[in-house]
Amino acid sequence: MAQETVLIPVDTLQQFMIDVFTALGVPQEDARVTAEVLLASDLRGIESHGVGRLKMYFSRIKNGQQKPVTEFEVVREGPTTAVVDGHHGMGQVIGKRSMQMAIDKARNYGMGAVAVRNSTHFGIDGYYALMAVNAGMIGMSFTNARPSIAPTFGTMPMLGTNPIAFGAPTDEECPFLFDAATSIIQRGKVEVHDREEKSLKSGWVIDKNGNPAMDPPAILGGLEKGDYALLPLGGAGEEFSGYKGYDLATIVEILSASLQNGAFLYGLIGFDKDHHLQPFKLGHFFMAMDIGHFVPLQDFKITTGNILRELRQSRKAVGSERIYTAGEKEYENEKRIRKEGIPIVPNLQKDLKNIQMELGLSKYHFPF
Amino acid sequence: MAQETVLIPVDTLQQFMIDVFTALGVPQEDARVTAEVLLASDLRGIESHGVGRLKMYFSRIKNGQQKPVTEFEVVREGPTTAVVDGHHGMGQVIGKRSMQMAIDKARNYGMGAVAVRNSTHFGIDGYYALMAVNAGMIGMSFTNARPSIAPTFGTMPMLGTNPIAFGAPTDEECPFLFDAATSIIQRGKVEVHDREEKSLKSGWVIDKNGNPAMDPPAILGGLEKGDYALLPLGGAGEEFSGYKGYDLATIVEILSASLQNGAFLYGLIGFDKDHHLQPFKLGHFFMAMDIGHFVPLQDFKITTGNILRELRQSRKAVGSERIYTAGEKEYENEKRIRKEGIPIVPNLQKDLKNIQMELGLSKYHFPF
Numbered sequence: 001m002a003q004e005t006v007l008i009p010v011d012t013l014q015q016f017m018i019d020v021f022t023a024l025g026v027p028q029e030d031a032r033v034t035a036e037v038l039l040a041s042d043l044r045g046i047e048s049h050g051v052g053r054l055k056m057y058f059s060r061i062k063n064g065q066q067k068p069v070t071e072f073e074v075v076r077e078g079p080t081t082a083v084v085d086g087h088h089g090m091g092q093v094i095g096k097r098s099m100q101m102a103i104d105k106a107r108n109y110g111m112g113a114v115a116v117r118n119s120t121h122f123g124i125d126g127y128y129a130l131m132a133v134n135a136g137m138i139g140m141s142f143t144n145a146r147p148s149i150a151p152t153f154g155t156m157p158m159l160g161t162n163p164i165a166f167g168a169p170t171d172e173e174c175p176f177l178f179d180a181a182t183s184i185i186q187r188g189k190v191e192v193h194d195r196e197e198k199s200l201k202s203g204w205v206i207d208k209n210g211n212p213a214m215d216p217p218a219i220l221g222g223l224e225k226g227d228y229a230l231l232p233l234g235g236a237g238e239e240f241s242g243y244k245g246y247d248l249a250t251i252v253e254i255l256s257a258s259l260q261n262g263a264f265l266y267g268l269i270g271f272d273k274d275h276h277l278q279p280f281k282l283g284h285f286f287m288a289m290d291i292g293h294f295v296p297l298q299d300f301k302i303t304t305g306n307i308l309r310e311l312r313q314s315r316k317a318v319g320s321e322r323i324y325t326a327g328e329k330e331y332e333n334e335k336r337i338r339k340e341g342i343p344i345v346p347n348l349q350k351d352l353k354n355i356q357m358e359l360g361l362s363k364y365h366f367p368f
Numbered sequence: 369m370a371q372e373t374v375l376i377p378v379d380t381l382q383q384f385m386i387d388v389f390t391a392l393g394v395p396q397e398d399a400r401v402t403a404e405v406l407l408a409s410d411l412r413g414i415e416s417h418g419v420g421r422l423k424m425y426f427s428r429i430k431n432g433q434q435k436p437v438t439e440f441e442v443v444r445e446g447p448t449t450a451v452v453d454g455h456h457g458m459g460q461v462i463g464k465r466s467m468q469m470a471i472d473k474a475r476n477y478g479m480g481a482v483a484v485r486n487s488t489h490f491g492i493d494g495y496y497a498l499m500a501v502n503a504g505m506i507g508m509s510f511t512n513a514r515p516s517i518a519p520t521f522g523t524m525p526m527l528g529t530n531p532i533a534f535g536a537p538t539d540e541e542c543p544f545l546f547d548a549a550t551s552i553i554q555r556g557k558v559e560v561h562d563r564e565e566k567s568l569k570s571g572w573v574i575d576k577n578g579n580p581a582m583d584p585p586a587i588l589g590g591l592e593k594g595d596y597a598l599l600p601l602g603g604a605g606e607e608f609s610g611y612k613g614y615d616l617a618t619i620v621e622i623l624s625a626s627l628q629n630g631a632f633l634y635g636l637i638g639f640d641k642d643h644h645l646q647p648f649k650l651g652h653f654f655m656a657m658d659i660g661h662f663v664p665l666q667d668f669k670i671t672t673g674n675i676l677r678e679l680r681q682s683r684k685a686v687g688s689e690r691i692y693t694a695g696e697k698e699y700e701n702e703k704r705i706r707k708e709g710i711p712i713v714p715n716l717q718k719d720l721k722n723i724q725m726e727l728g729l730s731k732y733h734f735p736f
Contacts (some may be wrong), residue, residue, distance in 0.1 A: 076662070076663075078477075078478045078661045079447075079477050079478060080448055080477050080478040080479045080661070081478040081479065081657075081661040081662055083662055083663065109446075109447050109448050109477055109479075110446045110447060110448040110449040110481070111448045111449065111477075111479040111480075111481060112479075113478070113479060113657060115662050115663075138622075138623075138627075150682075150685075151679050151680075151682060151691045151693075152691065152692070153684060153685050153688035153690065153691045153692070154679075154682045154683060154684060154685060154688070154691045155683050155684070155685050156682040156683040158678065158679055158682050159679075166619050168622050168626070176618070176622065178612075178615045178616070178618075178619060180609070180612045180615070184602070184608055184609045185609070201607060203608060204608075208683070209685075209686060210685040210686055226683075233601060233602050233609055233612050233613070234552070234601050234602060234613075235608060236685075239569060240552055240571060240572075240603060241548070241552045241553070241601055243692070243694075244546075244548045244601050245601070245602075247546045247548070247693075247694040248546070250544070250546075250675070250676075250679065250693065250694065251534050251546060253675055254506075254536050254544065254672050254675060255506075257671060257675065258536070258663075258668045258671040258672045258675070259506075259657075259659065259662040259663060259668065260662065260663065261663050261667050261668075261671060262671075264671065264674070264675050265675060265678050265679075266678070289449075289481060289627075291627065293446045293448070293449040294444070294449055294451055294483050294627040294628065295444075295451065295626075295627060295628065295629050299629050300626045300627065300629075303625055303626040303629060303630075303632065304622050304626045306632070307618070307621055307622060307625065307626070307632050307633060308618075310526065310632075310633050310634070311519050311522075311526055311527075311618065311633075312519075314518075314519060314522050314524040314526050315522060315523050315524040315576070315594075316521060316522055316523070317518075317521050317522060317523050317578040317604075318577060318578055320521035320522070322521065323519045323520065323521045323522045324520070324521070324611070325519075325615075325618065326611075326615040326618065
């Protein structure tokens with residue numbers, strides 16, 4: 001085991017993930033999609049939602065919380081809308097097919113939206129918004145998740161980190177892509193701090209009394225018991241408008257659950273009253289709008305590019321050298337990481353080794 | 369002039385506003401709509417966007433920045449989409465007709481969206497989302513506005529307070545209704561603090577060096593010159609994810625401007641390079657989704673009601689007695705204010721008196 005972070009070539013890690021999922025019973029093409037979505041996260045430098053969670057998917061498939069073979073059922077369909085039941089299959093496979101449906105509907109009618117029930121963790125939210133962008137559309141993607149965020153004036157983790165993803169094409173190489181939890185930090189960031197053995201900042205997480213909590217292992221163990229909660233964007237109370245983050249998380253919960261008659265809040269915890277594991281029953285909501293139905297796509301791209309350039313060129317704060325727009329940092333990360341390889345921290349090396357041994361994938365010779 | 373806040377009956381104030389707009393040349397029915405939208409804000413207890421801004425509309429109509437007679441032009445239309453040019457008419461009239469188009473399209477196809485160019489300040493964003501809710505739909509409404517918010521790592525007011533409104537029906541009397549600026553506080557709140565002669569809290573607004581600014585008159589005068597800026601939800605820098613508020617404001621700018629080839633950022637400032645007044649050229653974006661195309665409306669209402677009830681019933685922080693969900697406070701305000709009347713602070717009394725005298729509306733006998 002290396003004592004330090006090592007860089008693994010993208011192709012190697014991609015093939016390894018495909019082989020892991022295939023060995024777990026995921027059909028070849030679905031394994032490819034799942035690995036592709038996870039890799040998209042690592043490539044963008046979002047270590048919380050990529051290969052770092054391979055162990056999580058591995059465990060969930062093994063313990064039956066999600067099924068390796070995805071049964072994708074369209075429960076109801078109209079010109080611009082659909083409801084899909086994922087039957088606890090692979091979230092990435094369900095997500096990609098659902099967003100494709102929304103895109104196809106938007107191509108025909110201008111707009112398309114698909115609500116999904118009984119899904120599982122689908123990786124980074126931004127992947128799906130980006131699918132629409134690549135089709136010349138505005139894409140939005142929402143998902144609920146295990147209870148983590150406390151409501152304003154509350155201390156129970158009630159809402160998932162409930163991310164919002166929004167993508168739009170521009171006249172630049174890099175599209176506008178927002179992909180963020182409605183909490184200040186997301187659960188995956190706690191996991192990254194845990195793997196790196198760093199403590200959190202005060203004001204991100206509270207304990208059951210509402211006091212600041214900073215210890216990742218305690219928080220990761222205690223979130224499920226309701227002993228800790230993430231704070232919504234804007235923080236505790238109303239002084240800095242933390243209720244806006246809380247309300248945005250609630251909006252994502254409504255979009256993800258109510259439009260498909262699905263599970264929500266503590267219904268997504270992954271175990272029943274007797275503490276037996278059960279599927280997570282996540283809900284997603286995907287939306288696409290075909291820009292060409294409003295204005296010529298090229299006009300939209302230029303206007304959006306102009307907005308972003310004016311923002312970036314505006315006056316910097318003392319000590320700041322650069323103003324970013326959404327997606328820029330991740331786009332630059334991807335260029336760099338494709339060349340350098342994916343960084344694997346020591347604790348993650350251990351996880352990957354264990355998976356490799358358990359599945360007998362001896363053809364891989366990692367430098368750890 | 370009363371030295372204290374006085375309460376004016378709702379009907380009186382409503383009729384007064386209608387008469388003011390009619391006297392300014394707004395057609396009777398349009399004056400009724402405009403007054404209705406402004407009143408909706410006061411009734412919900414949002415003093416920043418109601419009668420407190422009558423003086424603003426009065427000045428803008430008089431100085432030609434907006435036209436009393438609204439020419440509503442549908443520039444382009446498809447099954448689920450439309451682009452509207454408001455030709456600098458009354459924002460409330462343009463907004464209401466546009467949202468109604470989105471609702472009608474959603475009724476037929478499941479979804480509807482209307483992008484608007486060349487509009488003017490349309491009052492509270494939530495009014496339009498609520499129109500969809502009353503039609504059994506999810507409603508969303510977005511608008512850009514005069515430059516106010518600084519980008520993360522920047523100090524120039526670049527983006528408007530760019531609000532997001534989202535409404536959904538529930539099985540309770542009170543619908544879910546989120547309506548909030550993507551800044552921590554909005555410009556109207558600075559105006560309210562100014563009228564009430566109170567100072568702001570540190571961390572809401574920055575000066576051109578990035579230091580906290582708290583003096584409302586200086587800020588209101590200096591925002592247009594770029595000397596002050598509102599901070600995005602999440603605050604300055606990245607530590608508490610202020611970039612998420614900044615990105616959300618950018619999303620609202622893209623939705624409001626790019627889908628209709630319109631003005632944006634400093635194009636919305638209301639004067640030209642020679643400091644001559646010009647129309648604000650605001651853009652809006654309205655969206656409606658007909659719930660019945662996904663699931664039976666009653667099922668949606670029950671699921672959403674259950675989510676909200678579970679949130680409200682969750683564990684309270686020490687010293688907190690109640691957890692709210694979006695729209696509850698405002699709903700309760702409306703019940704109270706309908707009985708008690710609309711509170712008019714001394715500085716606003718002065719404004720209303722001046723308008724009354726200038727327009728010769730002598731039939732009103734206000735207690736100030």
